[in-house]
């Protein structure tokens with residue numbers, strides 16, 4: 001038996017899609033589905049977010065405002081915070097947050113709420129896809145049983161259920177939602193066909209995976225791979241520093257190997273949503289399943305989360321060895337985002353470092369051309385532009401995010417003291433007095 005969806009390309013004729021959660025991920029799916037002929041309702045509990053989207057604003061990091069405006073203008077996309085607007089959907093996509101709880105366990109309350117809502121409006125033959133990151137087994141467990149409970153229907157029989165993780169790399173202009181291979185999975189064969197059929201209308205290539213736990217694990221592994229390699233290079237950089245070895249030079253040499261090696265660069269730790277939650281979900285999953293703990297993953301999380309502390313200490317050492325005092329020092333930090341080229345500040349180590357310096361009594365200012373609002377930044381930190389004059393006025397300049405807009409070679413010439421934990425200016429220059 002097979003399940004075919006959305007064979008017609010005219011707006012609305014493919015059917016109705018309800019996307020639950022209109023943040024980074026949900027909006028991308030909604031806009032793309034609207035562009036290819038689905039009639040899309042984007043539901044979000046945040047009224048302010050819905051108003052922003054309704055007025056054509058709120059497309060972020062790689063999704064152009066023009067694409068949002070176009071689908072609003074054609075009527076193919078409608079943001080809403082009214083639950084009943086999702087009724088009659090043929091496909092529902094869940095893209096709500098899946099954060100980590102205070103004890104390190106998955107916090108699935110948003111998923112539970114979304115499942116409850118979808119179940120109430122679920123009609124026979126509809127398809128439900130989860131895009132939120134989940135631990136292995138969650139789709140066929142907590143999601144399937146929640147939908148069965150709220151709808152009174154049997155998953156995989158009365159409706160079709162699958163998992164298709166989002167792989168967006170915020171700031172990456174080459175690989176977008178449309179041209180990144182999309183993992184698709186289902187709780188049974190007919191669900192897999194239905195999920196595959198839906199996403200085949202949205203993306204250039206789908207990758208069928210035999211089961212939802214395997215697809216969930218694949219997503220967590222992709223992000224954990226980065227977490228582990230970032231930790232490895234950070235730890236090696238710390239060790240090389242104490243051994244008096246130029247790690248930047250060593251990494252440049254290692255990267256010339258054309259096979260079996262992938263370059264990662266020292267930095268301030270791991271930030272953003274996905275790296276942290278994926279590693280936490282994976283290690284929680286192993287421990288919760290009474291399996292052996294994932295020691296490498298847990299060690300990597302520890303190393304990366306310790307990096308802001310190391311860098312603050314590096315800055316303190318630098319100031320003291322140049323006969324200064326941290327308290328009252330004018331420190332300019334370059335970068336607040338969690339990585340270059342993006343505006344996202346969630347879990348950003350750069351923000352942690354700036355806040356820690358302010359707490360120590362330094363007069364901190366921060367420059368980041370991408371970050372407009374930063375509610376997690378200490379109130380005492382002023383926002384400035386990264387100009388040569390600002391650098392000259394500061395006692396210490398710290399490069400925390402290597403945005404291409406920072407002309408660091410030019411700025412460095414004006415700095416009295418430059419701390420470069422990213423090794424952009426060369427590792428031996430990590431502490432550099434002019």
Ligand SMILES: NC(=O)c1ccc[n+]([C@@H]2O[C@H](COP(=O)([O-])OP(=O)(O)OC[C@H]3O[C@@H](n4cnc5c(N)ncnc54)[C@H](O)[C@@H]3O)[C@@H](O)[C@H]2O)c1
Nearest residue numbers: 021022023024025044045046095096098110113132133166
């Ligand atoms: N941001 C990324 O780069 C990225 C990449 C891959 C996967 N993911 C995963 O995708 C999921 C969504 O992430 P995001 O970055 O879009 O989050 P986000 O915080 O940008 O957006 C989530 C949206 O969901 C809304 N929401 C919360 N509960 C809701 C509910 N019950 N009903 C309707 N709306 C609700 C929030 O108001 C918010 O607007 C998470 O599981 C995340 O781990 C994110």
